[in-house]
Amino acid sequence: MSILNVNEKRIADYIQAKRPPVELRDQLDLGYSFKNNEVILFEIRPQWDDESKMNEYPFARCKYVKTQQIWKIYWMRASGKWDLYEPNPTVADIHSFIETVESDKHSCFWG
Numbered sequence: 001m002s003i004l005n006v007n008e009k010r011i012a013d014y015i016q017a018k019r020p021p022v023e024l025r026d027q028l029d030l031g032y033s034f035k036n037n038e039v040i041l042f043e044i045r046p047q048w049d050d051e052s053k054m055n056e057y058p059f060a061r062c063k064y065v066k067t068q069q070i071w072k073i074y075w076m077r078a079s080g081k082w083d084l085y086e087p088n089p090t091v092a093d094i095h096s097f098i099e100t101v102e103s104d105k106h107s108c109f110w111g
Contacts (some may be wrong), residue, residue, distance in 0.1 A: 011034060025044075043057045
C-alpha cells in the first residue's frame with residue numbers, strides 16, 4: 001500500500017467513524033475527497049430551498065507541500081474562502097490533521 005493510500009485510508013476511517021446514524025444521513029452526512037495530495041472534508045445536506053438536491057459544504061482542507069514535507073491546514077470561512085488554520089497551520093502527517101480537526105480548539109471546523 002502506498003503512502004497516499006495509507007493517508008486516504010486514515011481519512012476514510014475517520015469520516016466513517018464520524019458519520020451520523022444511517023437513519024439521519026438523508027438530512028446530514030459527512031464525506032471527503034482526496035485528490036492530488038489534498039484532502040477536503042465536507043458535510044452533505046439537502047439544499048435549503050429544494051430538499052431533493054444534496055449539496056456538499058466543505059469545512060476542512062489539508063494540502064501536502066512536498067518540498068517542505070508538511071501538510072497545511074485550512075478552514076472554510078463564512079465568506080466561502082479558505083484560510084490557514086491559526087495558530088498551527090501545519091502538521092507533519094494526516095494523523096495530526098485529524099487530531100486538529102477533532103479537537104477543533106478554535107471552533108473553526110465543527111462550530
